[in-house]
Amino acid sequence: MAMTGVLRPGHAQVRVLDLEEGIKFYRDVMGLVETGRDEHGRVYFKCWDERDHSSYIIREADQAGIDFFGFKVLDEATLDQLEADLQAYGIETRRMPAGDLLETGERVRFTLPSGHEMELYATKTACGNGMSMVNPAPWYDESEKGIAPLRLDHALLYGPNIAEVKKIFTDVLGFFLVERVIGEDGESEAAIWLSCSHKVHDIAFAEYPEPGKLHHCSFLMESWEKVLRAGDIMSMNDVAVDIGPTRHGITRGCTIYAWDPSGNRFETFMGGYQPYPDYEPLTWTFDNFAQGLDYPQRKLHETFLTVVS
Amino acid sequence: MAMTGVLRPGHAQVRVLDLEEGIKFYRDVMGLVETGRDEHGRVYFKCWDERDHSSYIIREADQAGIDFFGFKVLDEATLDQLEADLQAYGIETRRMPAGDLLETGERVRFTLPSGHEMELYATKTACGNGMSMVNPAPWYDESEKGIAPLRLDHALLYGPNIAEVKKIFTDVLGFFLVERVIGEDGESEAAIWLSCSHKVHDIAFAEYPEPGKLHHCSFLMESWEKVLRAGDIMSMNDVAVDIGPTRHGITRGCTIYAWDPSGNRFETFMGGYQPYPDYEPLTWTFDNFAQGLDYPQRKLHETFLTVVS
Amino acid sequence: MAMTGVLRPGHAQVRVLDLEEGIKFYRDVMGLVETGRDEHGRVYFKCWDERDHSSYIIREADQAGIDFFGFKVLDEATLDQLEADLQAYGIETRRMPAGDLLETGERVRFTLPSGHEMELYATKTACGNGMSMVNPAPWYDESEKGIAPLRLDHALLYGPNIAEVKKIFTDVLGFFLVERVIGEDGESEAAIWLSCSHKVHDIAFAEYPEPGKLHHCSFLMESWEKVLRAGDIMSMNDVAVDIGPTRHGITRGCTIYAWDPSGNRFETFMGGYQPYPDYEPLTWTFDNFAQGLDYPQRKLHETFLTVVS
Amino acid sequence: MAMTGVLRPGHAQVRVLDLEEGIKFYRDVMGLVETGRDEHGRVYFKCWDERDHSSYIIREADQAGIDFFGFKVLDEATLDQLEADLQAYGIETRRMPAGDLLETGERVRFTLPSGHEMELYATKTACGNGMSMVNPAPWYDESEKGIAPLRLDHALLYGPNIAEVKKIFTDVLGFFLVERVIGEDGESEAAIWLSCSHKVHDIAFAEYPEPGKLHHCSFLMESWEKVLRAGDIMSMNDVAVDIGPTRHGITRGCTIYAWDPSGNRFETFMGGYQPYPDYEPLTWTFDNFAQGLDYPQRKLHETFLTVVS
Missing domain, CATH: 3.10.180.10 (2,3-Dihydroxybiphenyl 1,2-Dioxygenase, domain 1)
Structure with missing residues (x-):
């Protein structure tokens, strides 16, 4: 916090x-x-x-x-x-x-x-959470019904003026910048990952002409194996997958992006490191954003940049 | 065997x-x-x-x-x-x-x-394997140098006449058919996975007009986490990744396909089940091959069908 | 096979x-x-x-x-x-x-x-296995009900005359010796792991004065994470655990030993390597059996040697 | 924080x-x-x-x-x-x-x-951390030299007056109580887990007559698979292991306890959940501390209670 x-x-x-x-x-x-x-x-x-x-x-x-x-x-x-x-x-x-x-x-x-x-x-x-406050088990039946994420982790939002947005989060609300992608101009921040904790992101923004857009809400999974299991369940249920399973270079997190039936993208996510407010932010250059997005493939998936809800 | x-x-x-x-x-x-x-x-x-x-x-x-x-x-x-x-x-x-x-x-x-x-x-x-025959450790330094697969697992080869190839492997060499993809005609086998053991494949073939082509040699990894690590190492070394990390529907195996610097595709692979000669083969229909190839994404990657060396 | x-x-x-x-x-x-x-x-x-x-x-x-x-x-x-x-x-x-x-x-x-x-x-x-023979999913609901092992993997049996038992398995039935523990005398085999496939064991025996004893039946799990899950479920259900989760030095397999309500030991097991009949057996010396049994702890659990059903 | x-x-x-x-x-x-x-x-x-x-x-x-x-x-x-x-x-x-x-x-x-x-x-x-601040890789060679934990995670300290200690951490330093073990008297806290973040513990204390004692310093691992790898390395290097690999009921964390050559216990640890200051603490009863310590085995390891440095 x-x-x-x-x-x-x-x-x-x-x-x-x-x-x-x-x-x-x-x-x-x-x-x-x-x-x-x-x-x-x-x-x-x-x-x-x-x-x-x-x-x-x-x-x-x-x-x-x-x-x-x-x-x-x-x-x-x-x-x-x-x-x-x-x-x-x-x-x-x-x-x-x-x-x-x-x-x-x-x-x-x-x-x-x-x-x-x-x-x-x-x-x-x-x-x-459905378990006892005294001598609790580590998990229970609900933990395995469907994809069953642990928690709502963060959101990535697309809209204009993210330099101003960043100021509000850092100067007023007490967030700090964890990572950022530098835009084509080599100066401005095209995307920012902000934390109010020691998570790699509690919220993130990408510069985009249309206001108020949702890129994805992210749900936290317990392990890379559970991310695979999430992908299996998506396929069993004809869920439209966007990207993954893969690792982001940005945040080191492991991910699948997919869409709900209405076209809202969501993420099943795990991993990343633990940044603190005394950490200098990491920077991704515009020409290397592909590796930041999809570390193994180093592929700039077009949908990531253009499909929002 | x-x-x-x-x-x-x-x-x-x-x-x-x-x-x-x-x-x-x-x-x-x-x-x-x-x-x-x-x-x-x-x-x-x-x-x-x-x-x-x-x-x-x-x-x-x-x-x-x-x-x-x-x-x-x-x-x-x-x-x-x-x-x-x-x-x-x-x-x-x-x-x-x-x-x-x-x-x-x-x-x-x-x-x-x-x-x-x-x-x-x-x-x-x-x-x-570099370890003692008496009181051996489960692994040693070489196990972590580079991608470090456990063994050469199988190969997928592209060429004509795979119905005849299958006969040689099953009738003469003692292999059995584990899985197959049915072709567009709804009858012929477009691809076959053959085992001489209880591995999901020791060799596989896909029907292809040009003879003698290599789709990939596959190297066995220990875990899904090691497949991710392989993907990280590929990215660190600018290796061209084709598909993955993902799970195949066919064989249930988890995979990354990538190319060596000369354009030979290879696979870093783990998982699958244990078939035996008394098992009836599993069949993938032509219209569902996408899910067989990339289970979470259900995506028919064009390169899989067309790029060989 | x-x-x-x-x-x-x-x-x-x-x-x-x-x-x-x-x-x-x-x-x-x-x-x-x-x-x-x-x-x-x-x-x-x-x-x-x-x-x-x-x-x-x-x-x-x-x-x-x-x-x-x-x-x-x-x-x-x-x-x-x-x-x-x-x-x-x-x-x-x-x-x-x-x-x-x-x-x-x-x-x-x-x-x-x-x-x-x-x-x-x-x-x-x-x-x-409850799934379609055409375009099967990699798993389904039953895969997550209880501990849900993949298959009966092997058994370890305790009794006399295992030198003779070994001959029957190797000379008549076509098994091969994968690993063995040498007894206190420095010569005889106190325990043997036999394979009829390229599994690290399809059956194993330990020399023991009483005939016909069961040490454990072993059930195959998919991953080290699933072994942990098995341990969680054991605890949730008051199952008496003997050893683990841990790794065996012998076979490299990862394990939990526990007892059913009647006192029959069972194992939830994953891993190991892939031996073939042309492999020279690995040997564990008597003085290092503790590491063979419980690799991280190097502890000779008394129950392993003495409790059978 | x-x-x-x-x-x-x-x-x-x-x-x-x-x-x-x-x-x-x-x-x-x-x-x-x-x-x-x-x-x-x-x-x-x-x-x-x-x-x-x-x-x-x-x-x-x-x-x-x-x-x-x-x-x-x-x-x-x-x-x-x-x-x-x-x-x-x-x-x-x-x-x-x-x-x-x-x-x-x-x-x-x-x-x-x-x-x-x-x-x-x-x-x-x-x-x-040895990696670039611009377009960093997720890990590098040092990440795999030895056990290679990610960070110093927390310590568990043994000494008297932990009720007073708790007040200092919660009332002055801003920590909150995450979990606790109730003592034999059914009232007092025998052990407390305190967080200054959303980690399950940044420091923990157990009531003990001798002042100033170290139970263990804990090092964070990336995954349950890395905890196993840590156990392998301990065995390869004759490190004296105390408990594990296993899961704690308390914190849900997965662990190995072992001793450095001088007898200082350390932990290689992963997992747990993410508590926040608005969370009610979880309580472990005295009679169920065994499950809190070693969830699968439900075993009250004597060393945990008595061996400190």
């Missing part, structure tokens, strides 16, 4: 074209645990090892994409402070009422210069 | 365009152990865990490709018997003299209807 | 003290697939990836232990030949009628000088 | 009985990178993936054990603040001069009620 009190990626709300199809996919193929449905037609999921009520929420809409991405912060005082800090920085914020999202307290919502809706919140009901 | 006494793939001789470049690649990147050079300019390698003198031999030529692929048989009596069986079947054989290949006895050479030169031999000097 | 036509370990019949408890253990914890029950009260299981009707059979008795261990051979002609060979060697054989074991043909039964009942048989109904 | 600005375990100074033997062990067997020696005879090491100058320092002494364990903090202002906080809490602190440890700034030293010397420091020369 950041020294500002931002803990971790807490939830994402994503649009699907067909709700039933989306539920089936995220519950049966991805293996998320359904934890609720609300009056707005939203369906709530969590990964089996997450303890809070929900981390991934879907709703039906005419167009796929992401509604918002939210970070959990330490407590309500931290939330107030961060809201004040954002406003002091010149960012307009608004409060979403407690209960608007099931089992979730008030959320501070703001819009990034990249066109993405971000949220901070301090309160979400802890309903546990 | 087959009940005929065919033990295993023993050696392959492959042509490279530049010998020094080839030596550097197979020794330093692939991590094979160099075991000798002969007066014809051939350089001999073995994988670290193989005990016989050599399994992979390269020579410089104007064109890449495979000179011959050889199987070790149990003993000289077996060799004589198999030679007689081949001749009785109507296949012309000839004896390559002992010592023509370093530390190797007489070889029975014959040409397949696919245009490939095959060999059987019974004698090759056992020089051990 | 051996050149004599012995294919592989086919089935073991093991005695349990309480049948219902045994069924629950082997079905729910071990994750074997129950395939039948017969009029003698026997319950038949197979591992998910095995294709024949059954490989592990339990019956209730007052004392735990093994009734017999059987190898599948290529066909009925091979069975006749091997029976004749055994008799010619001076071993008495008898025929168990077809159908005595469910879905199994005639079995040739004989008693080893170690006091173990062995069987050869050629016919057992192939009922498949 | 904690919201107080405590980043991570930074260094440990450990006493060895024979310096040359210690150097050989930590450099050649453990595979640490030697980074310096000072005028006091101390030898400095780092793990290959650490970027700061050193994390593990040894010196020769008559008795094995730990001299001090230090945490890196964000910057000098943070160091001043934490020193003030410690003093305000009633803990005496003293400054160790910059340069006393090579390439290290001023350290704030204090003694815990458990008798352990702790340090905080803000400055240590970043010398990198």
Whole structure:
């Protein structure tokens, strides 16, 4: 968690074209645990090892994409402070009422210069990971239903003005830059990986003309063997795979990119190293981005650059 | 090993365009152990865990490709018997003299209807795997120099008349069919995987108009994690990767295909199941070959079908 | 498979003290697939990836232990030949009628000088591994129910006269010696690992005063990660673990030894190398057996030497 | 990192009985990178993936054990603040001069009620992990020399008064309690696992009558397969192994405990989950500590409780 009190990626709300199809996919193929449905037609999921009520929420809409991405912060005082800090920085914020999202307290919502809706919140009901708080097993049946990621790990978002976005995350929210890709001009940052912890990324952005776009939400897997198992399950269920299994040069993480039935890309991910705020960021040059994306193949997959939702 | 006494793939001789470049690649990147050079300019390698003198031999030529692929048989009596069986079947054989290949006895050479030169031999000097025969360690330093496969596992060869080739392997040499891909006509076998053991393949063939072509020689890795490590090493050394890391549907094996500097494809491979001669072969339909080739991606990589040496 | 036509370990019949408890253990914890029950009260299981009707059979008795261990051979002609060979060697054989074991043909039964009942048989109904013969997936739901081994791999049996046992396996049945432990006298073989394939063991014996004892039946796992998962499941189900997870020096295999509720030891096993009949056996000295047994710990677990059923 | 600005375990100074033997062990067997020696005879090491100058320092002494364990903090202002906080809490602190440890700034030293010397420091020369800051490879040669852990992960220390120790870490330094073992009395905490990040432990303590004792320093491995490899290397080098390879129930981490030649226990460790400060701690009951220690075996290894340095 950041020294500002931002803990971790807490939830994402994503649009699907067909709700039933989306539920089936995220519950049966991805293996998320359904934890609720609300009056707005939203369906709530969590990964089996997450303890809070929900981390991934879907709703039906005419167009796929992401509604918002939210970070959990330490407590309500931290939330107030961060809201004040954002406003002091010149960012307009608004409060979403407690209960608007099931089992979730008030959320501070703001819009990034990249066109993405971000949220901070301090309160979400802890309903546990399905295992005892006393003498727990390391895993249980839900850990093997479908792809069954451990948790929502991060998101990569595409939009304009990421230099400004970076400032907000580093100067106000307490994130630090872990890795970056330098653009064709040799100077500007074409993509940035930001951490509020010692994960290689809690959120990432790539410069893109259209605002508010989702490249992927990433789900954490336990091992490279589990990434393979995820790929097997994708194939068994006719999931459209984009890239992988492979290793990213960037972050060292191992990955499969694929699309949900509505065209939202997701990632099943493991690995990477443990950066800290005193680490100098790593830099990938524009001409070597292919190796950064797909380390073994050193291949610049066109879809990575152009397909978003 | 087959009940005929065919033990295993023993050696392959492959042509490279530049010998020094080839030596550097197979020794330093692939991590094979160099075991000798002969007066014809051939350089001999073995994988670290193989005990016989050599399994992979390269020579410089104007064109890449495979000179011959050889199987070790149990003993000289077996060799004589198999030679007689081949001749009785109507296949012309000839004896390559002992010592023509370093530390190797007489070889029975014959040409397949696919245009490939095959060999059987019974004698090759056992020089051990570098570890003691008494209280051995499970591995040693050479196990981690370069990609460091355990052994030469199999080859996939492209050429015409594979129905006839199959008969020779199953009726004369004692192999059995493990898996097959049915061609566009819905009847003929477009590709066949043959075993003389309980490996998913000791040799494989795909129907192809040009005779004598090499699709790949395959090297066995210990684990899916070692396949990833192989991919890392390929990238570190600018090796051209074709496909993977991924899982084949066919054989269940996990793989990376890549090319040596001369354009000979090789595979770093692990996994698969254990078939026996009493097993009914598995069949892949033409329209689903993509999943057979690249299980997670279900992608029919064009190169697999068209690029050979 | 051996050149004599012995294919592989086919089935073991093991005695349990309480049948219902045994069924629950082997079905729910071990994750074997129950395939039948017969009029003698026997319950038949197979591992998910095995294709024949059954490989592990339990019956209730007052004392735990093994009734017999059987190898599948290529066909009925091979069975006749091997029976004749055994008799010619001076071993008495008898025929168990077809159908005595469910879905199994005639079995040739004989008693080893170690006091173990062995069987050869050629016919057992192939009922498949639960996956299609056309375009099969690499695994399916049963692959993850309980420990879910791939197959019955081998057994280690304790009894007297293993020098004579070795001769029968090598001279008559076509097995070869892969590894051995030399006894305290520096000469005799205290334990032997025998293969009829290129597995590191299809059966193993240790010299022991009492005849007919079972040390363990071994079940094959896919990976070191799956061995850990097996250990997790053992703990979740209060299974008594003996040794592991660890690596054997002998065979390089990775293992957990544990006991079924009746006190029959079993092994969940993966790894090892691929020996062939032309390989010189590896030798472990008496004073270094601890490293052969438990490579990382180099610990001579007392139970390994003394606890059998 | 904690919201107080405590980043991570930074260094440990450990006493060895024979310096040359210690150097050989930590450099050649453990595979640490030697980074310096000072005028006091101390030898400095780092793990290959650490970027700061050193994390593990040894010196020769008559008795094995730990001299001090230090945490890196964000910057000098943070160091001043934490020193003030410690003093305000009633803990005496003293400054160790910059340069006393090579390439290290001023350290704030204090003694815990458990008798352990702790340090905080803000400055240590970043010398990198041996790979480029631009387009880095995921690993390099040093990653495979010896056991080659990624980093110093945590320590477990034995001493009295851990209830008071816990207060200092949670109330002053910003750590949170992740897991705990309840003592025989059913109330007091016999052992505590504390995090200043989202690691399952950055430091841990067990109640023990003798002050200032080292149970183990733990080194992070990349995978369960690398833990096995570590065990292989231990055996190859006659390292005395205590427990493992196995999984802890506590933290879910996978482990081998072993001793350096002087009798300092160390751990090669991987896995665990990602706790955050808003997580309720997990509790292990006294009667189930065996499962917490060795999950598969559920065995209360006596050495764990009694052997320290």
